[in-house]
Amino acid sequence: MANALEISNLSGGYIWNRPVIHDLDFTIAQGEMIGLIGLNGAGKSTTIKHILGLLAPQKGSVRVMGLATGDNTSEYRSSFAYVPEAPELYEELTIREHLRMSAIAYGLTEEQFEQRSASLAEQFDMTDKLDAFPQTLSKGMRQKVMIMNAFLVEPPLYVIDEPFLGLDPLGIRSLLDLMARRKKEGASFLISSHILSTLETYCDRYVVLHRGKIAAKGTLDELRQSAGEAPDTTLDDLFYTIVKGGAS
Numbered sequence: 591m592a593n594a595l596e597i598s599n600l601s602g603g604y605i606w607n608r609p610v611i612h613d614l615d616f617t618i619a620q621g622e623m624i625g626l627i628g629l630n631g632a633g634k635s636t637t638i639k640h641i642l643g644l645l646a647p648q649k650g651s652v653r654v655m656g657l658a659t660g661d662n663t664s665e666y667r668s669s670f671a672y673v674p675e676a677p678e679l680y681e682e683l684t685i686r687e688h689l690r691m692s693a694i695a696y697g698l699t700e701e702q703f704e705q706r707s708a709s710l711a712e713q714f715d716m717t718d719k720l721d722a723f724p725q726t727l728s729k730g731m732r733q734k735v736m737i738m739n740a741f742l743v744e745p746p747l748y749v750i751d752e753p754f755l756g757l758d759p760l761g762i763r764s765l766l767d768l769m770a771r772r773k774k775e776g777a778s779f780l781i782s783s784h785i786l787s788t789l790e791t792y793c794d795r796y797v798v799l800h801r802g803k804i805a806a807k808g809t810l811d812e813l814r815q816s817a818g819e820a821p822d823t824t825l826d827d828l829f830y831t832i833v834k835g836g837a838s
């Protein structure tokens with residue numbers, strides 16, 4: 591069974607021959623949830639842009655469900671859904687039209703679209719907003735639309751950047767419930783967040799980026815062992831130890 595995500599020896603960035611991420615190696619198995627953590631500027635968004643195919647590797651490779659970006663762009667693109675940190679919506683389309691557009695792009699049937707969009711709207715308390723335009727929504731509601739779009743299409747891999755920012759407590763609960771359900775069904779997650787206490791509850795493993803390199807990776811126990819920390823050390827404290835003494 592192919593890994594959902596396989597990043598091998600990846601170096602890349604914005605200017606050719608001036609990489610900002612260096613020799614990254616990590617995988618996400620099917621059904622696994624990985625937390626990508628690091629300080630501001632560590633390289634998390636740059637790594638995500640490589641996964642999305644917005645940046646080309648300067649060295650190494652990125653594979654999603656066994657496919658590289660160049661293999662078959664539309665198949666590669668439909669292997670994952672991405673939730674960006676800041677909502678990106680079309681002001682001239684209603685929320686229902688956004689969902690329909692995703693459904694068409696990912697080849698959902700009309701029945702799947704109807705059933706899933708109604709259920710997601712209910713979970714995120716957005717049923718009465720389906721025919722609204724984005725400019726009439728609050729910031730958190732706009733973020734909910736991005737999340738609903740991603741969960742509508744049920745891809746094998748979800749790439750989610752700072753999912754908890756801007757959501758109310760009910761929205762956070764609905765998102766975590768959905769993530770847990772899709773994970774049980776075999777979907778994989780790469781979640782980049784600074785909210786380490788929430789990641790600690792939900793993720794199977796972590797990749798700690800520091801100055802564009804992997805400073806540590808593994809389960810919470812593995813991170814504790816390699817940092818020489820006690821078995822009850824929190825992810826927050828471990829992260830602090832790793833980046834304080836971390837890779838240069």
Ligand SMILES: Nc1ncnc2c1ncn2[C@@H]1O[C@H](COP(=O)(O)OP(=O)(O)OP(=O)(O)O)[C@@H](O)[C@H]1O
Binds near residue numbers: 630633635636
């Ligand atoms: N569009 C860009 N052009 C050139 N350099 C960039 C660009 N975006 C980011 N960088 C640089 O790449 C490096 C990694 O930045 P990146 O945005 O990946 O960090 P991050 O870990 O996502 O940080 P944050 O937690 O603040 O979102 C930084 O040195 C940053 O200055």
